[in-house]
Amino acid sequence: MKRSMVLRVLLFSVSNAPSTWDHVASHSVYLHGWSHGGAPRRVPPRDDKECERRRKTLDWQQGPSQRCPRCDEKPGAGVCPSPGSLVEFVKLFDRAVVICRGVACVRHKFGYWPGNLDLDVLDVDEFNKDLASRSHPWVARALGIFASSSTKSHWAKVTRHRVLSLLTHLSAVLASRARNHSNVLVLESDVRPVEKHALSAELVPEIGNLLRSRSWEILRPSGYYYDFSNYRFRKLKNRTCPVECLCRRWGNTSRVCVVAAGCKIKNTELYAVQRKAYPVFEKMQARALSRLAEINNVASLPNQSEADETILARFDKDAFPWIDLAIPTTFNSVLIVPQIVVQQTKQGDVKTPERFFKSY
Secondary structure (H helix, E strand, O other), rough: OOOOOOOOOOOOOOOOOOOOOOOOOOOOOOOOOOOOEEEEEEOOOOOOOHHHHHHHHOOOOOOOOOOOOOOOOOOOOOOOOOOHHHHHHHOOOOOEEEOOOHHHHHHHOOOOOOOOOEEEEEEEEHHHHHHHHOOOOOHHHHOOOOOOOOOOOHHHHHHHHHHHHHHHHHHHHHHHOOOOOOOEEEEEEEEEHHHHOOOOOHHHHHHHHHHHHHHEEEEEEEEEEEHHHHHHHHOOOOHHHOHHHHHEEOOOOEEEEEEOOOEEEEEEOOOEEHHHHHHHHHHHHHHHHHHHHHHHHHOOOOOOOOOOOHHHOOOOOHHHHHHOOHHHHHHEEEEEEOOEEEEEHHHHHHHHHHHHHHHH
C-alpha cells in the first residue's frame, strides 16, 4: 500500500472551530462560554490600559481574560505584555505565519494583535491530521498523531517533536514560496514580547530599510545563545565571543549584526526567511518527504508489524534534523540583540543574548 506524500499547506482561519480540545486544561480564558469543539465567539480586542491594570493588581490566576490573554495557554502564564512595537516589526514582511495548536491559535486571531495586522495561522493539529491521512496507520501511530501509541518514553517524545516540528516549519516557510512572497516571518504560538528590549519607533523603519537594501537569508530577532548560558558562559575564555560566533555590525545600529553559519544560536520562536533561502528549505522538505515515503513503504510490506520504537528509529537526523539547529548551521543569520521576544516558558533565555550583546 503506497500513499502519496505530497503535503498540502494548511493555513486556515481560527474563526473555524479549533480542532482539538482535549489537551487544553479548563483554565483557558478562551474556553469560558464555549462548548468543547464548538465554534468560538469573537473575542474583543486587547485593551492595553485594562491589561496593564490587571497585570499590576491581579495575580496570575485572575489576571488573564479574553481581552487580556496569556502568551501561552498554561497555568501561571499571567497576562501577556502588549505587543507594542512588535506590531510594526511584523508589518515589515510580506507575510507572517503563526504556528500554533488548537485553542492556542485563538489569541493570534482575536484579542491580542490589532485588527489591521493580517496573520496566517497554521494549526499543528490540522497539519498533523493531513499528515496522518497520507501516512501508513502504523507510522501515524508511531508519530503519535491522533492515535494511541504504546511508546511513552522520553526518547520517543523527543523524536516525534523533532520530526513534526521540522515538517511544520518547512511548510510554513514554503507556503510563502508558493505565493511568491519575497520573505516570510514565522512566529510560534507562545511568543512573549521582551518589553525592556522592545524596538524603538525609530529603529523599526531603519531595520526595514536594511532588509530592503541589503542581501540576507535569515533574520533572527530571538535566540538561545548556547555558549552564553549560565553554565557555559563561566567557562568561556575571557568571556568573549567564540570565533564562530563573531557578529559584525549590520547597518548603523549596534543592535543589528550578522553572524556566519555555524554559531549555535537555537530557537525558532521568531525568525524571518528571505526568498534566496527558499531553495534550501525546499531541499530539506524534499529530503524529509522522500525519507518519510520510504518509511511508509517499509510499513506497507506484507506481514509487516513493528513496534513504534522501530519505526521511530528510521526518522534519522540527516533527513529530519532539529529545525532550530539546522537554521543556524546552514545560513548566515542577521541578529537583533538583545532579543525582542522569548518563549513564554523559557524567559530566563533572555540572559544569553544580553551577555552576547556585551561581548561583540
